[in-house]
Amino acid sequence: MVLPELVSIVCGDNISAICPALGGSIIGWSVGEQEMLRRADADAIASGDPLAMASFPLVPFSNRIGNAQFIWKGREIQITPNFAPEPHAIHGTGWKQAWTIAERSDAYCVLELQHDADARWPWPFEATQRFTLSAGMLELKLIAINLSDEPAPLAFGHHPYFDMDGAHVTFTAARVLMSGEDAMPYEAITPNGEFDFSTDSKVAGRSIDHCYAGWDGKTRIHWTGRQLALEITADMEAAVVYVPKDGSAFCFEPVPHVNNALNLPGELPTMPIVAPGEYFTATILLKAVNA
Known part of the structure; x- marks a missing residue:
């Protein structure tokens, strides 16, 4: 079995591994033995x-663009669906492209991606992920520059998975977007019942694949019987929560816009629009703390 190259970064007992070839993905992150x-x-x-x-x-x-199409400045944009059998486009393009290593040190790694306009996304852009380890922390600095000659939609989030066994989550958000069988949001409501995580809440046993809007940028995860908990902070106003009914892992994804934002222009937070040569930036900080 020949595996792609992994990049390890280390700060004391804080260790992370990254795979540029597999969509610039994080392979793992541990603090001490956890x-x-x-x-x-x-x-x-x-x-x-x-x-x-x-x-x-x-x-x-982030997430889905309904039926892989939307209207932009009066013209219909059709992009390539990439999550069969769904008719939608999902998660952008970066997760299915190889990234290159731009910088690397013991506790720091920078990956870059150059996207040329194509059927997957009609505007060129350059994306950068900066991974930095410090005591008990993993920082993700996300940067995307619009390389087209017109203002273009351009956003950048991340899609982390967490062990569901014994997991409890706490966060607050103003609204959760309810979605239908087609995975498209149709109504925003105040989180309630299984969608409410405003107090310490067990994750397992729920079935959720929804976007939360008006997230305050702070989330805490802890696991029964484990020494360390996790604090997530981000300068983004939305988050996607994915809890499969019978899965072993769940997702809490800090993102800058609601699901299907390009077809829901009035739903906050909207899709960021970036001028030619300008940047979209966001920071996600994952911090291990005593439980």
Whole structure:
């Protein structure tokens, strides 16, 4: 079994591994003896599937664009669906492209991706992920520059997976977007019942694949019987929560816009629009703390 190259960064007992070839994904992150993300094993890496990694980038958009189409400045844009059998486009393009190593040191790694306009996304952009380890922390600095000659939609989030066994989550958000069988949001409501995580809440047993809007940028995850908890902070106003009914891992994804934002222009937070040569930037900080 020949595996793609992994890049390890280390700061004391804080260790992370990254795979540029598999969508610039994080393979794992541990502090001491505790895994803080769901680690991708050798079989997962060999599969080449970013959905089996610990986390992967969401650029130039998050989650789904309904039926892989939208109207932009009066013209209909059709992009390539990439998640069969769904008719939608999902998670952008960066997770299915190889990234290159731009910088690297013991506790720091920078990956870059150049996207040329094509059927997957009609505007060129350059994306950068900066991974930095410090005491108990993993910082993700996400940067995307619009290389087209017109203002273009351009966003950048991340898609981390966490072990569901014994997991409890706490966060607040103003609204949760309810979605139908087609996975498209149709109504925003105040979180309630299984969608409410405003107090310490067990994750397992729920069935959720929804976007939360008006997230305050702070989330805490802890696991029964484990020494370390996790604090997530980000300068983004939305988050996607994915809890499969019978799965072993769940997702809490900091993102800058609601699902299907390009077809829901009035729903906050909207899709970022970036001028030619300008940047979209975001920072996600994952911090291990005593439980």
